[in-house]
Amino acid sequence: MERRFEGKVALVTGATTGIGRATAVRLAAEGATVAVNQLPGQDPAETLGRIDQASGQGFPVVADMRDPAQVTAMVRTAAERGGRLDYVVSNAAVNPFMKWDETTVEDFDKLFETEGAKQMIREGHGGAICCVSSISAHVGAPGQTAYCGTKGAISMLAKALGCDLGVHGIRVNAVEPGWVKTNMAAPLMDDPAAMKYYHERVALHRGAEPEELAATIAYLLSDDASYVTCATLLADGGFIVNAEL
Numbered sequence: 001m002e003r004r005f006e007g008k009v010a011l012v013t014g015a016t017t018g019i020g021r022a023t024a025v026r027l028a029a030e031g032a033t034v035a036v037n038q039l040p041g042q043d044p045a046e047t048l049g050r051i052d053q054a055s056g057q058g059f060p061v062v063a064d065m066r067d068p069a070q071v072t073a074m075v076r077t078a079a080e081r082g083g084r085l086d087y088v089v090s091n092a093a094v095n096p097f098m099k100w101d102e103t104t105v106e107d108f109d110k111l112f113e114t115e116g117a118k119q120m121i122r123e124g125h126g127g128a129i130c131c132v133s134s135i136s137a138h139v140g141a142p143g144q145t146a147y148c149g150t151k152g153a154i155s156m157l158a159k160a161l162g163c164d165l166g167v168h169g170i171r172v173n174a175v176e177p178g179w180v181k182t183n184m185a186a187p188l189m190d191d192p193a194a195m196k197y198y199h200e201r202v203a204l205h206r207g208a209e210p211e212e213l214a215a216t217i218a219y220l221l222s223d224d225a226s227y228v229t230c231a232t233l234l235a236d237g238g239f240i241v242n243a244e245l
Contacts (some may be wrong), residue, residue, distance in 0.1 A: 004222045006031035009082030011075065011116060013037040013065060014091040018182035019132060021047045022210035023089050023217050028056025030218060032087065035061045035078035075115045079123070087221045088116035088129045090154075113157070113172070117165055126169025128221045131158045132213075133174040135236045139243045151176075155232045162230035171229035173220045178236025178243075179207040203238025 010027045014020035015036040028034045028051040036051075036058050038044045044060040051058040059081055063074035079085040090113050113129050120127040134151040136144060155174045162172035179185065179198050185207070188194050199205050216235045219225055234240055 001029055003031035004218070004224070005087070008032045008086040009035065009078065009084050010087035010089065010221070011035040011037065011061070011078040011085060012089040013063075016042050016044050016047050018184060019177065019180060019210045019213045019217075020089070020091060021050070022214035024058060025050045025054055025056070026211065026214035026218050027087070027089075027221070028058050029054035030222075032056070033082050034058040035074075035082060037061050037063055037074060039064055072115060075119050079119050084123055084125070085116060085119045086125070086127045088113060088127070089132070089217060089221070090116075090129065091132045113161060117161070117168075117170055117172075120170055121168050127171075128225075129158075129161070129165075129170065129172045130217045130220045131155075131172070131174040132217070133158070133176045133232065135176055135178045135234065135240055135243065137174075137176055137232070138234075138240060158232060159230045166229060171220075171225070173225070173228060173230070174232045175213065175216050175220060176232055176234045176236065177208060177213050178202065178234075178239040180210060180213060181207045182210055198239070201239055201242035202236070203241060206237065208235065208237060 005027055010032045012020055012024045012034060015024040016038050024034045024036050024047050034051060036044045036047050038060055040062055048058050061074045061077050063070040065071060113131065116129060131154045133154040136148045137151040137155040140148050155176060158172050158174035165172055179202060213235055216233060220228065
């Protein structure tokens, strides 16, 4: 495997399960030192063990993304322990109507991308941010008003924040997964009717493995995507074509 992130430091939130875990392992396997975010009380051992098996380096950083003080401390700890901060992979965001660099963590609640960006600006070397959005940024669904609304905000955040951060050499993009085989999707996969619906409508007729999303995120962070910013990338197996039928 290429080591595109040799000497770099990445912070991945929600890194103890699913897409977050797969991304942490992928970035570490490609040479990054990875700050593995965990909720208080969670055990990062599985993610750190997989990083070790991939001959990578990582360390845990504890933070509840709903607590602004913990978020600020997490970013500071990641930069201090890693020696720098080059990449941020975010799994949740809220986008209030105000300039990004005049907004506190308290204003943004769960939005910590700005804290990571401010750290990169202080260090002065540029970097990249990838927000994990969803196909739900494009397609509404019953009972998912908050989820769809939040994911739509995340995708637009990547576009708007990227406009502000380009002058600092920081790229911001979002990946928009469809059906991914994670613990969160487990109830869905236990529902035969739901499985029939997705198998019929996803062009590849299967769900994604978390590692496939990790590879997409790694691309967006890497220099292979050096001219890609303010972009959203659907990684949904072609589901969007039939999702509203």
